[in-house]
Amino acid sequence: MHMNSATIRQKFLEFFESKGHKIVPSAPLVLKNDPSLLFTNSGMVQFKDNFLGNAVPKSKRVADTQKCLRVSGKHNDLEDVGLDTYHHTMFEMLGNWSFGDYFKKEAIAWAWELLTEVYQLPKDRLYVTVFGGDKGDNLPVDEEAKDLWRAVVAEDRILHGSKKDNFWEMGESGPCGPCSEIHIDLRPAEEVAKKPGRELVNSDHPQVVEIWNLVFIQFNRLASGALEPLPDKHVDTGMGFERLCMAIQGKTSNYDTDVFRPMMDFIAMHGNVKYGDNIKTDIAIRVMADHIRAVSFAISDGQLPSNTGAGYVIRRILRRAVRYGFSYLNFKEPFMHRLVPLLAIQLKDVFPELHQQQEYVEKVVHEEEISFLRTLEKGLKRIENFDKVISGEQAFELYDTFGFPFDLTSLIARERGWSVDEKGFNEEMAKQKSRSKADASKETGDWVTVAEGDKPEFIGYDELTSTSRILRHRKVKQKNKELFQLVLDKTPFYAESGGQVGDTGVLEIAGEKIQVVDTKKENDLIVHWVEKLPAQIEAPVTALVNVPKRKLSMSNHSATHLLHAALRQVLGKHVEQKGSLVNDKILRFDFSHFAAMTNEELSRVETIVNEKIRENIQLDEKRHVPIEKAKALGAMALFGEKYGEFVRVITFDPSFSVELCGGTHVKATGQIGLLKIVSESSVAAGVRRIEAVTADGAFEYLNGFYNQLEQIKSQLKNPKDVVASVQTLAEEKQALEKKLEIIYQQQANQIKDVLAAKVVKSNGHSLIIERVTVPTADGLKNIAYALRNQFDDLILVLAADIEGKPQVAVMLGEKVEAAKKFHAGNMVKELAKEIDGGGGGQPFFATAGGKKLEGLGNVIVKATELVK
RNA sequence: GGGGGAUUAGCUCAGCUGGCUAGAGCGCUUCCAUGGCAUGGAAGAGGUCAUCGGUUCGAAUCCGAUAUUCUCCA
Numbered sequence A: 001m002h003m004n005s006a007t008i009r010q011k012f013l014e015f016f017e018s019k020g021h022k023i024v025p026s027a028p029l030v031l032k033n034d035p036s037l038l039f040t041n042s043g044m045v046q047f048k049d050n051f052l053g054n055a056v057p058k059s060k061r062v063a064d065t066q067k068c069l070r071v072s073g074k075h076n077d078l079e080d081v082g083l084d085t086y087h088h089t090m091f092e093m094l095g096n097w098s099f100g101d102y103f104k105k106e107a108i109a110w111a112w113e114l115l116t117e118v119y120q121l122p123k124d125r126l127y128v129t130v131f132g133g134d135k136g137d138n139l140p141v142d143e144e145a146k147d148l149w150r151a152v153v154a155e156d157r158i159l160h161g162s163k164k165d166n167f168w169e170m171g172e173s174g175p176c177g178p179c180s181e182i183h184i185d186l187r188p189a190e191e192v193a194k195k196p197g198r199e200l201v202n203s204d205h206p207q208v209v210e211i212w213n214l215v216f217i218q219f220n221r222l223a224s225g226a227l228e229p230l231p232d233k234h235v236d237t238g239m240g241f242e243r244l245c246m247a248i249q250g251k252t253s254n255y256d257t258d259v260f261r262p263m264m265d266f267i268a269m270h271g272n273v274k275y276g277d278n279i280k281t282d283i284a285i286r287v288m289a290d291h292i293r294a295v296s297f298a299i300s301d302g303q304l305p306s307n308t309g310a311g312y313v314i315r316r317i318l319r320r321a322v323r324y325g326f327s328y329l330n331f332k333e334p335f336m337h338r339l340v341p342l343l344a345i346q347l348k349d350v351f352p353e354l355h356q357q358q359e360y361v362e363k364v365v366h367e368e369e370i371s372f373l374r375t376l377e378k379g380l381k382r383i384e385n386f387d388k389v390i391s392g393e394q395a396f397e398l399y400d401t402f403g404f405p406f407d408l409t410s411l412i413a414r415e416r417g418w419s420v421d422e423k424g425f426n427e428e429m430a431k432q433k434s435r436s437k438a439d440a441s442k443e444t445g446d447w448v449t450v451a452e453g454d455k456p457e458f459i460g461y462d463e464l465t466s467t468s469r470i471l472r473h474r475k476v477k478q479k480n481k482e483l484f485q486l487v488l489d490k491t492p493f494y495a496e497s498g499g500q501v502g503d504t505g506v507l508e509i510a511g512e513k514i515q516v517v518d519t520k521k522e523n524d525l526i527v528h529w530v531e532k533l534p535a536q537i538e539a540p541v542t543a544l545v546n547v548p549k550r551k552l553s554m555s556n557h558s559a560t561h562l563l564h565a566a567l568r569q570v571l572g573k574h575v576e577q578k579g580s581l582v583n584d585k586i587l588r589f590d591f592s593h594f595a596a597m598t599n600e601e602l603s604r605v606e607t608i609v610n611e612k613i614r615e616n617i618q619l620d621e622k623r624h625v626p627i628e629k630a631k632a633l634g635a636m637a638l639f640g641e642k643y644g645e646f647v648r649v650i651t652f653d654p655s656f657s658v659e660l661c662g663g664t665h666v667k668a669t670g671q672i673g674l675l676k677i678v679s680e681s682s683v684a685a686g687v688r689r690i691e692a693v694t695a696d697g698a699f700e701y702l703n704g705f706y707n708q709l710e711q712i713k714s715q716l717k718n719p720k721d722v723v724a725s726v727q728t729l730a731e732e733k734q735a736l737e738k739k740l741e742i743i744y745q746q747q748a749n750q751i752k753d754v755l756a757a758k759v760v761k762s763n764g765h766s767l768i769i770e771r772v773t774v775p776t777a778d779g780l781k782n783i784a785y786a787l788r789n790q791f792d793d794l795i796l797v798l799a800a801d802i803e804g805k806p807q808v809a810v811m812l813g814e815k816v817e818a819a820k821k822f823h824a825g826n827m828v829k830e831l832a833k834e835i836d837g838g839g840g841g842q843p844f845f846a847t848a849g850g851k852k853l854e855g856l857g858n859v860i861v862k863a864t865e866l867v868k
Numbered sequence B: 001g002g003g004g005g006a007u008u009a010g011c012u013c014a015g016c017u018g019g020c021u022a023g024a025g026c027g028c029u030u031c032c033a034u035g036g037c038a039u040g041g042a043a044g045a046g047g048u049c050a051u052c053g054g055u056u057c058g059a060a061u062c063c064g065a066u067a068u069u070c071u072c073c074a
Helices: A005-018 A043-052 A104-118 A143-150 A189-194 A241-248 A261-270 A279-300 A309-328 A336-346 A352-356 A358-383 A392-400 A406-416 A422-440 A547-571 A599-614 A627-632 A695-715 A722-757 A777-790 A814-819 A824-835 A853-866
Strands: A061-069 A090-099 A126-131 A158-161 A167-169 A174-185 A208-221 A227-240 A442-444 A465-468 A470-478 A481-488 A505-509 A512-522 A525-530 A541-545 A577-582 A587-592 A620-626 A646-652 A657-660 A675-684 A687-694 A760-762 A765-773 A794-802 A805-812 A838-841 A845-849
Touching: A005 A061, A005 A090, A005 A104, A005 A241, A043 A061, A043 A090, A043 A174, A043 A227, A061 A279, A090 A104, A090 A241, A090 A279, A104 A143, A104 A174, A104 A208, A104 A227, A126 A143, A143 A158, A143 A174, A167 A208, A174 A227, A208 A241, A227 A241, A261 A279, A261 A336, A279 A309, A279 A336, A279 A352, A279 A358, A309 A336, A309 A358, A309 A406, A336 A352, A336 A358, A352 A358, A358 A392, A358 A406, A392 A406, A392 A422, A406 A422, A547 A577, A547 A587, A547 A599, A547 A646, A547 A657, A547 A675, A547 A687, A547 A695, A599 A675, A620 A627, A627 A646, A675 A695, A687 A695, A695 A722, A722 A765, A722 A777, A765 A777, A765 A853, A777 A794, A777 A805, A777 A845, A794 A824, A794 A853, A805 A824, A805 A853, A824 A838, A824 A845, A824 A853
Parallel strands: A126 A158, A765 A794
Antiparallel strands: A061 A090, A090 A227, A126 A174, A167 A174, A174 A208, A208 A227, A442 A470, A465 A541, A470 A481, A481 A525, A505 A512, A505 A541, A512 A525, A577 A587, A587 A687, A620 A646, A646 A657, A675 A687, A760 A765, A794 A805, A805 A845, A838 A845
16 A cells, blocks of 8 residues: 555554544654653653653643654764664654543454554564563553554564563653564565564564554552552554655655655755665665755754754764765765755654754755865874874874764775774773763752642742642752752742753751752752751741842843844844843843844844843733744744643833743833943854843943043043054054164164174184173074074074073074084083073074173183184 | 963964074065966065063073963862
8 A cells, every 4th residue: 555654654643543542743852841851762752751740741542743853872973873774863753642531442442443444454463562571660561551562463463572672661760661563574575474473573574563552551650669550541643754654655664755865866966876786876765865864954943053052962963964964975065054954844744843943944954064164184193293103092183072983983094095093092992981971970860749739830930939848858969969859849930941040049948048049940840949858847948039039130131032033133133042041140142043143233223132132121921822823922932842732921112022931020021221232242143142131130231341441541641532542552553663673673783783893703703701780681693693694604692681581592593503512502501600500402592591781790700611 | 169271463373402693485665577467476574472571601492470372170
């Protein structure tokens, strides 16, 4: 049966919609507020809070296709992608969920119905697995699932799986449970006849593969390792979209489906090769076709390539693709960015965020390619200095310090018949890793429940104090520093999010004051970071936010909205927020724009914002607005931001600034007082950064300048025009320096002439041995060089008094130097003894300094003897 | 967050273990040659060697701190 990939995806969503599921959009690829994960790596990530009980699900039945990214983990490593025919960095995961609603029965029946009836996959090629039990966890075989399968599948197609394959866990701790997988055998009939597919399930055969995993979440794993049953049971399923397409379209590789093939043909055409002709070029084509997806979607979700964290992963993925193109397809110029439009069109209807930002993504990719190609070029130059045997340290330095990939080093070495010490390289790498690990070690303890409570409530939009209770706490150990995390039933503390920093403040518990050093979100949980636990953990807590700090943050945050709107007015609608930081000192706003802003543009933006401040526009805050309605109001939603069903809308003048935002804001813009832009700079290709200060910060900033100017003015005796005055001063200084230089030169010349007149001809040499007084060592040098230019048979010894310090200089003429009878360096060393000093230099010119000024006379005497 | 590197003329860079009065190519200015030019020739301007401190007779070079930037690891 033939179906294209778009149809396959659509049928999945339609199927579950018909079974009462709500179809939701994919969450962004890049995660915020989750310390345990950098990227969405499976469909369930966006529902984590539902499983953890921290959030109420939007609907009890949900289905979607989710963008996922995997670059490391037990089954996945970036370096494997492209080598085989089934690993990917970015992939789509189709999934259906039940939150305390249906369980194994429906999940199993529907999965089977979809695969065999809608997709018409052959039943005689399908196998299912069920959890076979585990002694360590004291769990039996999942008989419930097995019975349900028996209703549709022959007994001999139902297999038992180990804990590794059939018991799913979110992480070290948290919700988990047994799972049931559906596998398909895609081998040709003659091979199936030789060996039954059931023997190849879960044995890494590229054509006997898992296509769907149905997870039945029924336990919670504690940090101690023990399991406790969950009150609500959930279903979490995930089906790899690309693999499903392969199965339905009857291909033997994910890359042969219409998900990848058009892209690969495009790459092959421009690389002047044919896919399938050569294993090396095939790998390169797959790598590029795969990686551009991960990179493009990460960027469209707001993650720029960078040198830390998630951004670094994106950089690595892009660089790997460039590397393969460079080495095997001879792409010496940026090429990857040209794939972006193809991808944008292909997935326009599924993930519109890329299509909407196509130009921006292209630009970022292009710039990143250029910079990496430059890195490669520098590395290639460096390799030219190596020879035959490249040591592990050399290869590692090239990689670690200069970013030159190891496989390129060994490739080049192979081409030239050189050798590379790979073992040595790996050893250096291991050292680097252990250094970093030692630094990053962190231990997180189990949550200790103090009191039961619903989802903690944030009341900080309206209140800055509250009377609360501690719900739970835990210990976190990081770099020998012990901190505690507290969760309150309700809190006025704002948790870091949307760029605004977390609140600090004090918790008062039974007379004890506990400092809150930071407040952060962990998924939807508001976590207060404190340095110690209160003695009376169950007593009521008075929570007091640090008000002055918070107010400044509010001022900066509201100003950010005004700035955003003003930028769109001045520069155009292509301006989109790409990041922001708001604290009590400064606001930083990153946005997409392709050129540096002119001073005129900056001042227009500043003027608009300050006008809006003076208009003292009242804050219009709407909570719980349905997202569709908010968008209809013209609210700016950000790419890469995860929004719930209901959102908060912040408006300052409906015709000026309407934004979806969870941050805290001033009651009216007048409270901002003043906004002053401090700097405008570039962060990446197509992204500019503005830093600004407001309120007290702006006043201090401008006052600082004012005071500085006052000081300068008074230093200059209060001229009418300070700027002109400074300019004149600088010009005069330069002119004076020139004059002084000329005078020094003249002085030196005079001394030189005097000395030249005292030349004594002796043994065919022009001898000058004199005591002089000069202002600087440089002057002494100049005189010596001038005399060398005058006499090619010169032997010069000068004993100088330079501002009370003895100095000796010896200079030889060209001929004397060539004769090699005298050596200035040796001579000066001998003479330096007389002034308690040391020195040296080149064969024809050397200097020495010392401490004993009275010794200068002896220097003359000794020098006279030396040249005899 | 931790490690390594870089910062020299407007631009791209050289300057080895401290010591040729800090260089090259491109660009710039002036002049000469040709009908024209990414033309050829000649002369010239342009540098607090990132900043601050230290070691030394002497620091672009060695050491420390700061700033900026590249890069690897987490």
